[in-house]
Amino acid sequence: MNRAYLLPVLAVFSLPSALSAQSTTPVIGYYKFDVPPGTSAWTCGFVAKVDYQSAMTGRALTSAGNPGANPPVSPQSSITVTGTPWTGITFGNHYAEIISGPQAGLVLDIVANTANQLTVLGDLTSAPLQLTGSETFAIRRHATMATVFDNGGGLTPGADTVTLSTQFGTKTFTYNGSNWEDADLNDVSGEIIYPGQGFLIFNGGAADVVTFGGNEIAYVKNTPTKIPLFPGIVNLVGLPSPLVATKPADPIYNTAGTNALGDLGFVSSLLAGADTLDLRSLTGDFASAGTFQSNGGNLEDADLNDGSPVRVRNGAAYILTVSGQRIHTFPLLTPAN
Numbered sequence: 001m002n003r004a005y006l007l008p009v010l011a012v013f014s015l016p017s018a019l020s021a022q023s024t025t026p027v028i029g030y031y032k033f034d035v036p037p038g039t040s041a042w043t044c045g046f047v048a049k050v051d052y053q054s055a056m057t058g059r060a061l062t063s064a065g066n067p068g069a070n071p072p073v074s075p076q077s078s079i080t081v082t083g084t085p086w087t088g089i090t091f092g093n094h095y096a097e098i099i100s101g102p103q104a105g106l107v108l109d110i111v112a113n114t115a116n117q118l119t120v121l122g123d124l125t126s127a128p129l130q131l132t133g134s135e136t137f138a139i140r141r142h143a144t145m146a147t148v149f150d151n152g153g154g155l156t157p158g159a160d161t162v163t164l165s166t167q168f169g170t171k172t173f174t175y176n177g178s179n180w181e182d183a184d185l186n187d188v189s190g191e192i193i194y195p196g197q198g199f200l201i202f203n204g205g206a207a208d209v210v211t212f213g214g215n216e217i218a219y220v221k222n223t224p225t226k227i228p229l230f231p232g233i234v235n236l237v238g239l240p241s242p243l244v245a246t247k248p249a250d251p252i253y254n255t256a257g258t259n260a261l262g263d264l265g266f267v268s269s270l271l272a273g274a275d276t277l278d279l280r281s282l283t284g285d286f287a288s289a290g291t292f293q294s295n296g297g298n299l300e301d302a303d304l305n306d307g308s309p310v311r312v313r314n315g316a317a318y319i320l321t322v323s324g325q326r327i328h329t330f331p332l333l334t335p336a337n
Contacts, residue, residue: 038284
């Protein structure tokens, strides 16, 4: 990638020199970016803290859903744990993340719970979400428009917009000075932003210093992240961790396993010769800054140059275009000491 496309990070995190998957100390922080006039694509690398963590004792399909409905109705499954740890607790805006086994990084929306059982969206008894029923999982509160962009995050009320791309289309929101609203002036402050989900920011004026995360959304994930990809839509995704280098002077810039395209799992998740990864400029024109495909062994650009060493900027989102529904797994990004 042409480094001229990249803008400097304006604040540093409260982070140690390296993050270990075995660390018991939460890594927290936030970051600020100089968002240019025009349209650019971003993501928030922080999540909420873990509210509960345990091994499940079982899982079962509770509702087959109706995939033929418009919009489709998702199946639902139960996750059971020993004892009654959630007596008197209601998980109203939380998700369960699988943190062990082949499905580590899978995010499951919680729709209801009892004292020892969660009801989540998705069929956990069959592929592609199949679990054994003994995995360890964590419960976190969802990040939302209001918590990722606290008090508007620095965007200009009534002028700048944030657009989310979902399986069912795009949604564009504006901060009105007190809450986020859609085109019909509905309060959408609680709109969910999933780990690794990208968003477009339209800045209608001078460059804004915009804060992503902080306060409740200030924790760094120490697990992989699985992101569903759908054909026929704009899959806007980004690194679900801020622990990546931003410029060659950074100590971890040349460390394997940080932020090169070849380290991020695209070779295996993108169908060779069919799916594409499109990097985008962060200068406000939303122009392509490089398009890549998997050839089964590495990523290559249109001239068949190896794109695996190309570095991606933390905070930046990019477009994945897929020919069929699939799941991309971002590995845990753990810089070496």
